[in-house]
Amino acid sequence: MSHLERSAEELLEHWGRWVVLGSGVSCCASRENTILDPIITDDEALFVDRLVGRLLQRYAECGAVIMKYYTSRDTSLRDVGKKLGFGEEKTRQLWKAGVAWVDGALDVRREAA
Numbered sequence: 001m002s003h004l005e006r007s008a009e010e011l012l013e014h015w016g017r018w019v020v021l022g023s024g025v026s027c028c029a030s031r032e033n034t035i036l037d038p039i040i041t042d043d044e045a046l047f048v049d050r051l052v053g054r055l056l057q058r059y060a061e062c063g064a065v066i067m068k069y070y071t072s073r074d075t076s077l078r079d080v081g082k083k084l085g086f087g088e089e090k091t092r093q094l095w096k097a098g099v100a101w102v103d104g105a106l107d108v109r110r111e112a113a
Helices: 008-022 042-058 060-071 077-084 088-112
Strands: none
Touching: 008 042, 008 060, 008 088, 042 060, 042 088, 060 077, 060 088, 077 088
């Protein structure tokens, strides 16, 4: 299944696993006790990586929430927010906005295909 057929959240989840495994970080950095193999190709992961990089440049707070949530052991948006200095509601709004931004970028790609 290509990234054009998958949801933004699913791609971000697998991208986060790909980042953690590729960085050589031990499994304790993952939100799971053991890191499941990411179901994402390197090309797909690099595409999502570029999108997250653009998100960080354009909307730094959204990008920070997306990065922290998908590449760390923090299991809740509350935990992510605490580490970033945001309240839970603001963190949830930033996460939703970040996922929507990535989904919009994917949608443009889907329409071009």
